[in-house]
Amino acid sequence: MDIILKQDVKNLGEKDEVVKVKAGYGRNFLIPQGYGILATESARKVLAENLKQAQFKQDKIRKDADEVAARLEGVKLTIGAKAGESGKIFGAVNTIQVADALKNQGFDVDRRRITFNEDPKFVGEYTATLNLHKEVKVQVPFEVVAE
Template sequence: MEVILKQDMGNLGYKDDIVTVKDGYARNYLIPQGFAINATAAAKKQHSEILKQRQHKEEKVREEAAALAEKLADIKLTIGAKTSSKGKIFGSVNTIQLAESLNEKGFNVDRKNISIKEELIKEVGSYTATVRLHKEVKVEIPFDIVAE
């Protein structure tokens, strides 16, 4: 029996996959638990339409992310931090400060999408952060940490 999965199922498949399973498994477990629906001709047609719409939306989001990535590639951030006389930072600089600096420049980027190779930056210098705008679009942003 063919079913359309409504959510990711461990070793069976991912959401919106059409998979073939034994009749009893589908009727007694997958369908009653809400993990799948029967893959009738009408359900398959509706499923293909939903996938087309989702693909179109995904393409639009990816294009917007690519346009934002082009703008972000030209930016160089400078973040001020209180330091000791030896150049050590009191505390550390992390993704929160980077996200705030990007927001000040007009780019609304969530800090969870920013990653720094060095987890916590404790010295003045030049570094690079990776901003993940979309699952397929990433951009590297150089930034400097300077003493205030």
């Protein structure tokens, strides 16, 4: 019996995958629990169309991420923070401050997509990694200066 999975099932398959299972497992567990539907000819056509549309959307998102990555090349940020005489910052620079600095430069990047190679706790130069897409990552240098 062929089943189209509606969500990921551990040790069986991932969402939108057609899997071959025993008839009892499909009829008595997967279909009633909402994990899958019977893979009829019409369901396979609907699945193919949905996958085609999803691929188109993913290509558009990837293209947009590539454009933003190209615009981010050469951008250098300056972030002000209160620091002591030794150059140690009171607290640390976080992703919200980097996202705000990017917004001031005209880039709208979600703060949850920003990571640091090392935590900026001193005045100096650092690098932030922006995860624009699962395949598109951009390194953006930024400088922490004392206010």
